[in-house]
Amino acid sequence: xxxxxxxxxxxxxxxxxxxxxxxxxxxxxxxxxxxxxxxxxxxxxxxxxxxxxxxxxxxxxxxxxxxxxxxxxxxxxxxxxxxxxxxxxxxxxxxxxxxxxxxxxxxxxxxxxxxxxxxxxxxxxxxxxxxxxxxxxxxxxxxxxxxxxxxxxxxxxxxxxxxxxxxxxxxxxxxxxxxxxxxxxxxxxxxxxxxxxxxxxxxxxxxxxxxxxxxxxxxxxxxxxxxxxxxxxxxxxxxxxxxxxxxxxxxxxxxxxxxxxxxxxxxxxxxxxxxxxxxxxxxxxxxxxxxxxxxxxxxxxxxxxxxxxxxxxxxxxxxxxxxxxxxxxxxxxxxxx
Amino acid sequence: xxxxxxxxxxxxxxxxxxxxxxxxxxxxxxxxxxxxxxxxxxxxxxxxxxxxxxxxxxxxxxxxxxxxxxxxxxxxxxxxxxxxxxxxxxxxxxxxxxxxxxxxxxxxxxxxxxxxxxxxxxxxxxxxxxxxxxxxxxxxxxxxxxxxxxxxxxxxxxxxxxxxxxxxxxxxxxxxxxxxxxxxxxxxxxxxxxxxxxxxxxxxxxxxxxxxxxxxxxxxxxxxxxxxxxxxxxxxxxxxxxxxxxxxxxxxxxxxxxxxxxxxxxxxxxxxxxxxxxxxxxxxxxxxxxxxxxxxxxxxxxxxxxxxxxxxxxxxxxxxx
Numbered sequence: 001x002x003x004x005x006x007x008x009x010x011x012x013x014x015x016x017x018x019x020x021x022x023x024x025x026x027x028x029x030x031x032x033x034x035x036x037x038x039x040x041x042x043x044x045x046x047x048x049x050x051x052x053x054x055x056x057x058x059x060x061x062x063x064x065x066x067x068x069x070x071x072x073x074x075x076x077x078x079x080x081x082x083x084x085x086x087x088x089x090x091x092x093x094x095x096x097x098x099x100x101x102x103x104x105x106x107x108x109x110x111x112x113x114x115x116x117x118x119x120x121x122x123x124x125x126x127x128x129x130x131x132x133x134x135x136x137x138x139x140x141x142x143x144x145x146x147x148x149x150x151x152x153x154x155x156x157x158x159x160x161x162x163x164x165x166x167x168x169x170x171x172x173x174x175x176x177x178x179x180x181x182x183x184x185x186x187x188x189x190x191x192x193x194x195x196x197x198x199x200x201x202x203x204x205x206x207x208x209x210x211x212x213x214x215x216x217x218x219x220x221x222x223x224x225x226x227x228x229x230x231x232x233x234x235x236x237x238x239x240x241x242x243x244x245x246x247x248x249x250x251x252x253x254x255x256x257x258x259x260x261x262x263x264x265x266x267x268x269x270x271x272x273x274x275x276x277x278x279x280x281x282x283x284x285x286x287x288x289x290x291x292x293x294x295x296x297x298x299x300x301x302x303x304x305x306x307x308x309x310x311x312x313x314x315x316x317x318x319x320x321x322x323x324x325x326x327x328x329x330x331x332x333x334x335x336x337x
Numbered sequence: 338x339x340x341x342x343x344x345x346x347x348x349x350x351x352x353x354x355x356x357x358x359x360x361x362x363x364x365x366x367x368x369x370x371x372x373x374x375x376x377x378x379x380x381x382x383x384x385x386x387x388x389x390x391x392x393x394x395x396x397x398x399x400x401x402x403x404x405x406x407x408x409x410x411x412x413x414x415x416x417x418x419x420x421x422x423x424x425x426x427x428x429x430x431x432x433x434x435x436x437x438x439x440x441x442x443x444x445x446x447x448x449x450x451x452x453x454x455x456x457x458x459x460x461x462x463x464x465x466x467x468x469x470x471x472x473x474x475x476x477x478x479x480x481x482x483x484x485x486x487x488x489x490x491x492x493x494x495x496x497x498x499x500x501x502x503x504x505x506x507x508x509x510x511x512x513x514x515x516x517x518x519x520x521x522x523x524x525x526x527x528x529x530x531x532x533x534x535x536x537x538x539x540x541x542x543x544x545x546x547x548x549x550x551x552x553x554x555x556x557x558x559x560x561x562x563x564x565x566x567x568x569x570x571x572x573x574x575x576x577x578x579x580x581x582x583x584x585x586x587x588x589x590x591x592x593x594x595x596x597x598x599x600x601x602x603x604x605x606x607x608x609x610x611x612x613x614x615x616x617x618x619x620x621x622x623x624x625x626x627x628x629x630x631x632x633x634x635x636x637x638x639x640x641x642x643x644x645x646x647x648x649x650x651x652x653x654x655x656x657x658x
Binding site for chain 2: 241273
């Protein structure tokens with residue numbers, strides 16, 4: 001891919017100064033997202049997934065701040081923007097979908113008011129045109145009878161419908177990049193399938209770049225093109241979704257996959273990763289995963305933490321797992337069937 | 338094996354009406370929400386029975402009725418042959434109460450932050466006047482924590498460790514049955530596997546019976562021996578695990594399986610299910626699933642299907658075969 005990526009994050013470092021020292025919830029993270037591509041970001045709670053998304057869209061809560069690195073939107077730096085310049089960009093060029101659809105809508109305004117406000121703010125159109133576009137946006141995300149529902153308040157919608165409104169709101173100013181932070185976590189399985197299908201369709205039809213933050217490996221497998229696995233604020237592995245999930249190079253990714261119950265395994269005992277993710281204030285020296293890793297060697301405990309660049313480009317690990325593709329052909333066949 | 342829990346025609350109706358004066362002024366009728374509607378099933382001793390369903394399907398309400406936190410509106414729950422709601426012999430009630438414990442979803446909300454772990458774990462025994470010396474320490478080691486943790490407070494533990502404390506508390510009174518209401522859905526994947534393995538080990542060591550309530554099909558598939566699928570308060574299908582997953586009979590069960598994200602389904606294009614769960618205050622007539630069902634015929638909107646037995650499966654659908 002030679003085209004300029006829609007989003008390019010380079011060596012991003014976010015720090016939070018506290019009384020007990022400086023924490024780094026995001027540490028030297030780099031990735032690109034191209035137009036029409038869905039990048040899945042997975043990790044456990046506290047891994048820095050949401051913090052990365054918030055840094056990109058300029059919604060870090062002080063005292064958290066970007067201390068180094070670059071965020072480029074279609075080649076333009078955005079991490080240096082402040083105030084009005086950032087506000088013009090946010091919503092217009094970047095849309096955000098949050099986890100909880102109830103708290104991300106204003107309960108005192110109708111959904112039509114919220115949509116037209118966003119459209120009028122970012123696009124140069126008349127109020128009647130804005131209303132027309134708002135109705136079209138609601139129809140596009142699959143809200144039945146959009147013309148009648150547009151003057152309803154958020155509480156009059158169900159959870160799934162509310163999340164559709166939030167997606168319409170994120171997309172109504174036709175952004176190039178959408179950051180979806182756990183968009184289906186609060187929803188039921190059947191509604192989740194609807195929302196994932198909707199996101200995929202919008203991404204394909206409009207060529208929007210999507211950053212999909214989630215902890216659900218199943219959602220990633222079905223929706224994402226590429227996946228970034230995060231651990232303790234650092235990128236552990238980054239690559240095409242099928243390769244990362246079936247043939248992990250980083251022991252953490254492999255452990256994560258093995259500890260997820262799979263329908264084909266029945267009652268077999270789950271493999272467990274011992275311990276829990278270290279707290280940010282208490283990271284071990286060297287690789288952050290070393291205390292829990294089965295393959296740990298001396299170098300992992302002492303050398304500065306590995307990055308994708310210092311290793312094989314896929315996994316941030318000094319001793320990436322050998323390709324095991326030859327041993328597990330049935331897994332691939334299953335996926336293709 | 339015999340049934341340790343027998344549930345017969347269980348129904349629970351909640352009154353969600355507005356206050357009396359509002360009803361009078363707005364001329365609004367009473368609003369009754371049927372959370373559980375005519376559910377019958379049995380749980381074998383030393384087995385894992387799972388209830389799955391989406392939100393509003395009544396799975397947590399059934400769990401609460403079984404442990405006695407919510408009384409049933411109609412029907413009965415027999416635990417070891419005793420109906421807690423109608424039994425008059427206090428000694429019998431007391432004995433059954435000690436045999437059944439519960440683990441809740443949110444380990445952050447279900448531990449008192451002002452109590453030491455030792456007191457939290459010993460409480461079910463202390464409340465009944467039992468001896469608690471050394472009990473908490475023994476249980477902490479059994480669930481994979483150290484005895485020295487007994488003097489700490491809940492905030493000093495991570496989510497997974499807290500859930501272990503909840504399990505230790507549930508084990509304190511030496512129960513036979515544990516009702517687990519979404520025990521791992523607040524936990525991360527790598528911690529979830531630790532807790533699930535612990536629960537499997539304890540079941541074998543202590544001969545426990547679990548009622549496992551979850552919306553996560555992969556977890557249910559991993560843990561359960563027998564599975565009941567709930568939709569809008571009604572049991573729509575019940576079967577042994579392998580039968581259910583190999584050959585789901587009810588259209589809702591099939592829809593649920595198709596919609597669940599799969600880790601081996603890269604870029605799968607699903608035809609997402611239509612519609613959402615209807616309002617439990619005004620459920621659809623006949624079969625509650627008929628407005629979303631791809632197979633629905635006239636009869637489905639008129640007549641509520643009875644539970645039928647098809648091989649190992651019990652299913653409530655006119656058309657299943």
